[in-house]
Amino acid sequence: MEFHFSERMLTLKPSVIREILKSVTPDMIAFAAGNPSTDTFPIDEMGEIANGLFADKGRIAGILQYGVSEGYQPLRQLCFDRMRGKYQTGGEQDELIITSGGQQAIDLMSKAMLDPGDTVIVEGPSFIGSLNTFRTYQAHLAAVPMQSDGMDLDALEHSLKTEKNVKFIYIISTFQNPSGYTTSLEKRRAILELARKYDVLILEDSPYFELRYEGEYVPNLKSLDTEGRVLFAGSYSKILSAGIRLGYAIGHRDLIAKLVIGKQATDVHTNLFFQVVAAEYMSRYDLDAHIEKARGIYREKRDLMLRCLEEKLPQDVTFSRPQGGLFVWMELPAGSDGKALAALTVEQKVSIVPGNCFMVDDEKVNPGVRLNYSMPSKEQIERGTDILAACIRKYLGR
Amino acid sequence: MEFHFSERMLTLKPSVIREILKSVTPDMIAFAAGNPSTDTFPIDEMGEIANGLFADKGRIAGILQYGVSEGYQPLRQLCFDRMRGKYQTGGEQDELIITSGGQQAIDLMSKAMLDPGDTVIVEGPSFIGSLNTFRTYQAHLAAVPMQSDGMDLDALEHSLKTEKNVKFIYIISTFQNPSGYTTSLEKRRAILELARKYDVLILEDSPYFELRYEGEYVPNLKSLDTEGRVLFAGSYSKILSAGIRLGYAIGHRDLIAKLVIGKQATDVHTNLFFQVVAAEYMSRYDLDAHIEKARGIYREKRDLMLRCLEEKLPQDVTFSRPQGGLFVWMELPAGSDGKALAALTVEQKVSIVPGNCFMVDDEKVNPGVRLNYSMPSKEQIERGTDILAACIRKYLGR
Numbered sequence: 001m002e003f004h005f006s007e008r009m010l011t012l013k014p015s016v017i018r019e020i021l022k023s024v025t026p027d028m029i030a031f032a033a034g035n036p037s038t039d040t041f042p043i044d045e046m047g048e049i050a051n052g053l054f055a056d057k058g059r060i061a062g063i064l065q066y067g068v069s070e071g072y073q074p075l076r077q078l079c080f081d082r083m084r085g086k087y088q089t090g091g092e093q094d095e096l097i098i099t100s101g102g103q104q105a106i107d108l109m110s111k112a113m114l115d116p117g118d119t120v121i122v123e124g125p126s127f128i129g130s131l132n133t134f135r136t137y138q139a140h141l142a143a144v145p146m147q148s149d150g151m152d153l154d155a156l157e158h159s160l161k162t163e164k165n166v167k168f169i170y171i172i173s174t175f176q177n178p179s180g181y182t183t184s185l186e187k188r189r190a191i192l193e194l195a196r197k198y199d200v201l202i203l204e205d206s207p208y209f210e211l212r213y214e215g216e217y218v219p220n221l222k223s224l225d226t227e228g229r230v231l232f233a234g235s236y237s238k239i240l241s242a243g244i245r246l247g248y249a250i251g252h253r254d255l256i257a258k259l260v261i262g263k264q265a266t267d268v269h270t271n272l273f274f275q276v277v278a279a280e281y282m283s284r285y286d287l288d289a290h291i292e293k294a295r296g297i298y299r300e301k302r303d304l305m306l307r308c309l310e311e312k313l314p315q316d317v318t319f320s321r322p323q324g325g326l327f328v329w330m331e332l333p334a335g336s337d338g339k340a341l342a343a344l345t346v347e348q349k350v351s352i353v354p355g356n357c358f359m360v361d362d363e364k365v366n367p368g369v370r371l372n373y374s375m376p377s378k379e380q381i382e383r384g385t386d387i388l389a390a391c392i393r394k395y396l397g398r
Numbered sequence: 399m400e401f402h403f404s405e406r407m408l409t410l411k412p413s414v415i416r417e418i419l420k421s422v423t424p425d426m427i428a429f430a431a432g433n434p435s436t437d438t439f440p441i442d443e444m445g446e447i448a449n450g451l452f453a454d455k456g457r458i459a460g461i462l463q464y465g466v467s468e469g470y471q472p473l474r475q476l477c478f479d480r481m482r483g484k485y486q487t488g489g490e491q492d493e494l495i496i497t498s499g500g501q502q503a504i505d506l507m508s509k510a511m512l513d514p515g516d517t518v519i520v521e522g523p524s525f526i527g528s529l530n531t532f533r534t535y536q537a538h539l540a541a542v543p544m545q546s547d548g549m550d551l552d553a554l555e556h557s558l559k560t561e562k563n564v565k566f567i568y569i570i571s572t573f574q575n576p577s578g579y580t581t582s583l584e585k586r587r588a589i590l591e592l593a594r595k596y597d598v599l600i601l602e603d604s605p606y607f608e609l610r611y612e613g614e615y616v617p618n619l620k621s622l623d624t625e626g627r628v629l630f631a632g633s634y635s636k637i638l639s640a641g642i643r644l645g646y647a648i649g650h651r652d653l654i655a656k657l658v659i660g661k662q663a664t665d666v667h668t669n670l671f672f673q674v675v676a677a678e679y680m681s682r683y684d685l686d687a688h689i690e691k692a693r694g695i696y697r698e699k700r701d702l703m704l705r706c707l708e709e710k711l712p713q714d715v716t717f718s719r720p721q722g723g724l725f726v727w728m729e730l731p732a733g734s735d736g737k738a739l740a741a742l743t744v745e746q747k748v749s750i751v752p753g754n755c756f757m758v759d760d761e762k763v764n765p766g767v768r769l770n771y772s773m774p775s776k777e778q779i780e781r782g783t784d785i786l787a788a789c790i791r792k793y794l795g796r
Contacts, residue, residue, distance in 0.1 A: 001491070001626040001650055003599075004565070006513050006535075014659050038459035046462075047452030054445030061436035064444075064639035093399070100498060100643075100665040107664045111534065115404050116514075133663040136509065137404075167402070201401075228399040241462035243670035245498075252399055261412050265531040266505045267498040271669040272641035 007116075008136050016128065016357045025349075029384035032351035033375040034177065034326060036238045037301070040294035042281065046241070049280045053273070063276050069263045071098025071248070072275035078282045079234075079248055086288075088223040089232055095256040097263065100270045102207045102235035102247035105259075106130045107266070109168070109203050109231050109249070110137045112258040119163040121200075122170045123151055125329075125358030125368065127177045130170060130205065142166075143360040146176065148320065150183030153190055160198040168201040168231075173221050174209035175325025178358045178370035182323060188221050195229055207235035207247075210291050212324035213299035228252030236278060238326070239291055244274040298326070298374055301381060305373035308385035317392060319371075326374040331355075332367040332392070341369060344391040350384045405514075406534050414526065414755045423747075427782035430749035431773040432575065432724060434636045435699070438692035440679065444639070447678045451671070461674050467661045469496025469646070470673035476680045477632075477646055484686075486621040487630055493654040495661065498668045500605045500633035500645035503657075504528045505664070507566070507601050507629055507647070508535045510656040517561040519598075520568045521549055523727075523756030523766065525575045528568060528603065540564075541758040544574065546718065548581030551588050558596040566599035566629075571619050572607035573723025576756050576768035580721060586619050593627055605633035605645075608689050610722035611697035626650030634676060636724070637689055642672040696724075696772055699779060703771035706783035715790060717769075724772040729753075730790070734765040742789040748782045 080096040083089040116138035124143030222232035231251035319330040338354035355368020481487040514536035522541030620630035629649035717728040736752035753766025
């Protein structure tokens, strides 16, 4: 049987990371993952809520029935109130849609905006999952080099000037995946101004912004947006559970209306049970206190990871020092190949993601590597960085 | 703020049914829904499983973590074994992917196969949700008139001969939505033969086939398929719960591989918790016995609905007599407008879906109406059909 697949499928490859993760065995140290630590999930509280829901016969029947595509109204309200109240994220003209994970917000925005050949400007490096989503809409991807305080503004303006049919700028504004970098407030303002000047939208993907371990909160781009030019994509994956697939998007009501239509045509609505669980959790427990606890767990792991890298890596191997999130970006000396290093570490049962995966041109040799510290245990971080350092020395011939 | 939406969004309208359902108030009799009856959900058993999962600290942590895009392996296995063992659906070359409801299988198949302008041949009438999904891929839709034993074969061959770039035939083979018709075995064989002759695929959407209340099981098209030409889309919405968004697709491994890549780019994976719940349910309880019980509940409702229509409707108003599923298709005398009737009934607090909604050309006046009998109570069926009959007489001026 020979299949004549759509154009969009011809160039698309399975996510390298998800393929790497499939080969991860329990005895492997997974620096390659992007998973939150299960220690941060409020399991007891979610269990209590779930039990209570199933015990309420009248209520559970409705929860196991079809819901509306916009999402469970109480959760929409709680989530939006919190984002507006605590972070001034979302204005009068905005609405909120519940999505099946943050990834679906990226997909629905793409569905609403992108025709084949349209340009999406992305950070280089950027999250491979989103790059692949844009590719399924046959978008042209234009990468703007990432600096430690966000995109290179001159390169961004150059792209906005020269690329054709730019629909939006895709930016992971805080604790970026994979670099760990946070775009500065100054650059956020400048990026919004450039978006206005060239009349393009901004897709702000921000699944990690509440996982800050030090430094001051930098306002979301969306909270600087008075026109409805920014769609903010948020996620419950890193604060409640990743497996329940729960996220949301905040944007101009006209845009959200299109996302709702798109969602009707993909999965109708998000799992209703866990929308109710999340709403009950937010009503009955202190989400902020829970996030504070998760921050404590991650802060220790980040500190340990950074200390290990500091102590063990050769001087000419650099790495980012993220103030939050899940990732460290490490760079081997210029000309090195992260892929070759990954091949060495995986033999020693340490998985890492080579930097080329996060690039628009993923065939080009890249000296970067993404390291995750949220998933491995402290003991694994210690042992894994020993192995990583040894593999680096071997790779560099020292 | 003015948005420049993608081409696909310009012609797309919100699902009429979902809009109708949003306006449904608790005091309304909903013949418009497509919802299963909550009486058929195994709530106690699912609750017991859920409680058990949350009580198992080691296990629940993994279940709330990210999963793989293909789906939870034990559920894939159980589901596939059952479909192969009980229904001979799925062969050696086939694999199974878990989807976020049956609708997502339709979406992922479209993503894998359709370029703008490609043709999908559909039954006329057909399920509005799927038609809208095909529209989001800018497919050209060619409708083949539906007869009580399936598509008009001459019209189907004419379409296959004359339409350009036909990628697949979309068929709801058993207890079709909205007509309630089942395609006969003879026609299934002929449709598969035509698909072979013109080298197109078949997307067999079959969320209702196990809800048979009388007559003999007609083999799924997929079980007649030796080449891997058919993708079978199944659903747990009508046998376990609709709100959990759980479905599956069975097809040739090369095709499923593309669906997996597509899924990575949309929602990464389906809610893992309820994949585990479904797998546990199938291991620990008797799904067949549960379905038999649901059949009993629905059979009574269908019998009542048909008896009411028989007794109350004018002679020249016809309706289908489905052997299963959730829907009856009613037709007013030629030249009538189902939309006008729906406007009358909704005033009297009975919602119905006018037939034009299910047509490729939904602007054209259509004398049909879809009636659902699974959601309303027996008392509501009695009362609702009184109101329906009165509105029909009023509409026809009698």
